[in-house]
Amino acid sequence: MVLNAPAATALLLTLTVTAGCVVDAPEDMEELVTYGFAHFEDEPRFLQATGANLVPLVDESFDEITEGWRVDNLTSDHLAAAGVDVEGDLHILGAMGAADYRHTLDEVLPAIIHPDKASVFDSYLEYRVFDETDRDCFLDRTCEAYRFSFEQRTEASLLGEAASAGTKHYRWIEPEDGGPAYVVGRSLLPDPIEFTTDLMEVFQQYDFVLLYPHGDAVRRSETFWVDALLNDDDIPDYFAVEAAAAQMRTQAGRIDDFLDAEDAR
Numbered sequence: 372m373v374l375n376a377p378a379a380t381a382l383l384l385t386l387t388v389t390a391g392c393v394v395d396a397p398e399d400m401e402e403l404v405t406y407g408f409a410h411f412e413d414e415p416r417f418l419q420a421t422g423a424n425l426v427p428l429v430d431e432s433f434d435e436i437t438e439g440w441r442v443d444n445l446t447s448d449h450l451a452a453a454g455v456d457v458e459g460d461l462h463i464l465g466a467m468g469a470a471d472y473r474h475t476l477d478e479v480l481p482a483i484i485h486p487d488k489a490s491v492f493d494s495y496l497e498y499r500v501f502d503e504t505d506r507d508c509f510l511d512r513t514c515e516a517y518r519f520s521f522e523q524r525t526e527a528s529l530l531g532e533a534a535s536a537g538t539k540h541y542r543w544i545e546p547e548d549g550g551p552a553y554v555v556g557r558s559l560l561p562d563p564i565e566f567t568t569d570l571m572e573v574f575q576q577y578d579f580v581l582l583y584p585h586g587d588a589v590r591r592s593e594t595f596w597v598d599a600l601l602n603d604d605d606i607p608d609y610f611a612v613e614a615a616a617a618q619m620r621t622q623a624g625r626i627d628d629f630l631d632a633e634d635a636r
Contacts, residue, residue, distance in 0.1 A: 396420035400428040401442045404467060404594040408445065408579040409452040411540065411557045415515075418544045418555050426553075426583055429469055429592045436469040436592065437620065439612035445577060445596040453577075455561050463575070463596040466612040468619030473627045476582060476589040480554060481510055482626045483582075484517065484541065492625055496532060497524040509541065512552070516542045531567030535560055535576075553583035573599040593619055 394416050397403045403425045410417035429436060444462040451457065472479050484506060485491060488498040503519035518540040527533040537560035545552050557579055564573040577596045582589055595615045599606050 394420040396424050398424055400425065400432070400440070400467075403428070404465070404579050405443045405445060405449050407555065407581075408557060408577065408594075409449045411453065411542075411555065411579070415542075415544060416547075418542065419547050422544055422546060422553055422555070422581065422583070423548070425581060425592070429581070429590070430585075433469055433590075436467055437616060439614075439616035440467040440469075441465070441608055441612050442467045442594055450561075450577075453557070453559060455559060461598070463577070463598045464606060464608065465594055465596045466608075466615035467592060467594040468616035469590065469592045470619045470623035471585065472589045472591065472623055474588055474630050476554065476584055477510075478630055479582070479589050479626060482629055483556075484509075484519075484539075488523070491629055494526045494625070495523060496526065497522070499523070509543075512543055516540065527566060529568070530571050533564050533566050533573075535564040536562060537576075551584045553581065556580035556582070571599060571601050573597060591619065591623060 396417070397406050403421055407418060407421040407425070410421070432440070442465040444465055446463075447457045447459070447461045450461065482491075486500045486503075486506065488495040499522045500519050501521070504517055505514055506517055506519075508514035509517035518538065520536070520538050522534075522536045524532055524534045537558055539556065539558045541554055541556045543552050544555055558577060560576040562575065564576065566573075575598045578593055580591065580593045582591050584590075593615070595618070597606065601607075601610065
């Protein structure tokens, strides 16, 4: 087949545009979560690629992840991509956990982004949401994204009470293969968390969440990156990993129990 000049130009343009749309997401779980974090506000294709690679990896190693899984550190470049101003070359320890809910995504999601958590969860002492977009529109899947700022005071076990503030952002993602939609989330807490004890210092904290349909319910993977000191020393890897896994299991249980008891919306 011989193409004339206009046709050849059109084909070249098509190939160029198509090549520019290719997303080369990492293939290992440890790097995928930092990739998703950094590209969270980019075009949906970046998070489509993240989910396409991450979901089967989480399913394959689910039992191990529920016990805690070490992932790549969050760097200054990742934070800069998220719009967080940083000083120096940071490498923040990352740990991943996973948990299954007993309810569907449409049931779980309203509880996760509940606007008055202090009234429904014992672990929250105070919780305030502000500068939020349309929550109901997001829950109805009419809006692709939901974001808000928050201030909270929570029970932190041996650490006493913890006061923190930050922003959260959630997005619906439609898989390219036509599978069921899933939700990704990112939290930014760039300021220190204030504890009522001096056992631990947390200078900044971030997370990346994936919520996707699994069987008749929903599966969650969540990665935490924490810049902290424990008793004036760096936090050991094993402590961060185990803490992330335990927090995941606790959160999922609380939400399932709440949903069993009443309407979360």
